[in-house]
Amino acid sequence: MNDQPIKLFNSLTREVEEFQPVHPGEARVYTCGPTVYNYPHIGNMRAYVFADILGRTLRWHGLDLTHVINITDVGHLTDDADEGEDKMERMAAQRAQSIWEIAAHYTAAFKADVAALNIREPAEWTVATDYIEPMLEFAKSIADKHCYELESGLYFDVSTVADYGRLARAVTGDGEGRIDTVAGKRNAADFAIWRKTPAGETRQMEWDSPWGKGAPGWHLECSVMSEAKLGFPFDIHTGGIDHREIHHPNEIAQNQARCDCGSLNEASHSGARIWMHNNFLVERSGKMSKSSGEFLRLQLLIDKGFHPLAYRMMCLQAHYRSELEFSWDGLRAALVRLKRMVMQAERLRDGAATPGDHPKLSDPQDAFAAAMGDDLNTPLALTAFEDALGTKKLDLGIKRHVIEQMDTVLGLGLMELRRQDLRVRPKAATITEAEIEAALASRKQARTAKDFAASDAIRDGLTAAGVEVMDGDPLGWDWKV
Numbered sequence: 001m002n003d004q005p006i007k008l009f010n011s012l013t014r015e016v017e018e019f020q021p022v023h024p025g026e027a028r029v030y031t032c033g034p035t036v037y038n039y040p041h042i043g044n045m046r047a048y049v050f051a052d053i054l055g056r057t058l059r060w061h062g063l064d065l066t067h068v069i070n071i072t073d074v075g076h077l078t079d080d081a082d083e084g085e086d087k088m089e090r091m092a093a094q095r096a097q098s099i100w101e102i103a104a105h106y107t108a109a110f111k112a113d114v115a116a117l118n119i120r121e122p123a124e125w126t127v128a129t130d131y132i133e134p135m136l137e138f139a140k141s142i143a144d145k146h147c148y149e150l151e152s153g154l155y156f157d158v159s160t161v162a163d164y165g166r167l168a169r170a171v172t173g174d175g176e177g178r179i180d181t182v183a184g185k186r187n188a189a190d191f192a193i194w195r196k197t198p199a200g201e202t203r204q205m206e207w208d209s210p211w212g213k214g215a216p217g218w219h220l221e222c223s224v225m226s227e228a229k230l231g232f233p234f235d236i237h238t239g240g241i242d243h244r245e246i247h248h249p250n251e252i253a254q255n256q257a258r259c260d261c262g263s264l265n266e267a268s269h270s271g272a273r274i275w276m277h278n279n280f281l282v283e284r285s286g287k288m289s290k291s292s293g294e295f296l297r298l299q300l301l302i303d304k305g306f307h308p309l310a311y312r313m314m315c316l317q318a319h320y321r322s323e324l325e326f327s328w329d330g331l332r333a334a335l336v337r338l339k340r341m342v343m344q345a346e347r348l349r350d351g352a353a354t355p356g357d358h359p360k361l362s363d364p365q366d367a368f369a370a371a372m373g374d375d376l377n378t379p380l381a382l383t384a385f386e387d388a389l390g391t392k393k394l395d396l397g398i399k400r401h402v403i404e405q406m407d408t409v410l411g412l413g414l415m416e417l418r419r420q421d422l423r424v425r426p427k428a429a430t431i432t433e434a435e436i437e438a439a440l441a442s443r444k445q446a447r448t449a450k451d452f453a454a455s456d457a458i459r460d461g462l463t464a465a466g467v468e469v470m471d472g473d474p475l476g477w478d479w480k481v
């Protein structure tokens, strides 16, 4: 438990603010979830590692957390504005499968990545297609005052709410650099609340509405599900930084219309008190694109011999508001760092923790709390964590307790991970662990017998099989495929 204030950067005000819950003692958080038309790439997963760290920190501060993440299985077009096709419909057509099959497969794949990265399960995963009725009800409640109908659907008129686009700091109206291809839109930034199925077409996903058969616009689902699960207003809404430009300004406009409230000078009129955005994971060679052959999924990292938590470590090494550049060398360094911490934690495991509130335990503990309370500064918190692991000043039981607390916040699983767990076998490897261990045992015998020719031959054989033998490795790694 930590009773220091938590300061968070609010994208709406562009200021660091002290967190003040809407409902005392509680924290209600909504995170925009994945569109389940394909596997998530590791950049997408950065958004959920960030939301997870936020949730863990709020809980550590004694707040009763309700975290909702949605699953988008309808409505998200290939372009975040209203251009292009529905991503789900398109993938289903390409694969000749039903949208429901596509959604089920990629939802499961997403949740597997969530588990592998130690991201806590939210209180609820809300699925967009379960909320069609409330979406229709929401749309009807704002249609008269804020929307107009065109042949292609029902559109939201962004000039009917105050401060449209403040979150993006965008200039609205003609000055906005958005291409306007939907004929008849009143403002370039107007967006679809309901998309009608074109005459003569049938879609896999369509529902009746007062505006004809069709499907909800993508932005509608998050306004509806967050209100349904967390109330209005709730505490914190999160997403990747791209959502700051279109998706979240549109959600905010809908929320203002819904509550019939005015200016965004009052943050809660936006629907949430704080809007938070993680910056992007970038990769220069284009491997993050889901259309590239070897795209950067978590499974690819595992196939190459990296434990998934090395990627979590990589995320924590950067502040969530900074861009993070992916590289294999960077990932290797993160893995080594994780391994070092696991080895230090292993030494603590045998004893029991001494729980309780110990007065002024250690400097690292203060540094850790200050870092996390300062807009989730995980890079600094990691350093404090390492200092705590390395300290010789603390009683072992107390040290264990401190480490457990820090680990609960950062979620690296140090108290459970073993060194061997981190030695992930690359998919391309042909030699088995048993064979490696056997070869190393004979090599040891040969060396004891001072038969260096034999020992070198064994080592060469292992090298040929892709095994690197590391004599006297300070990390105790010994070998690596």
Ligand code: AMP
Binding pocket: 032, 033, 034, 035, 036, 042, 043, 044, 045, 046, 047, 239, 240, 241, 242, 243, 278, 279, 280, 281, 282, 288
């Ligand atoms: P999507 O499934 O496309 O709706 O994206 C899921 C989440 O990933 C959203 O919060 C996006 O803003 C976020 N996101 C997309 N690309 C990246 C990236 N390269 N780095 C970090 N977050 C991203």
Ligand code: ZN
Binding pocket: 031, 032, 033, 222, 247
């Ligand atoms: Zn959303």
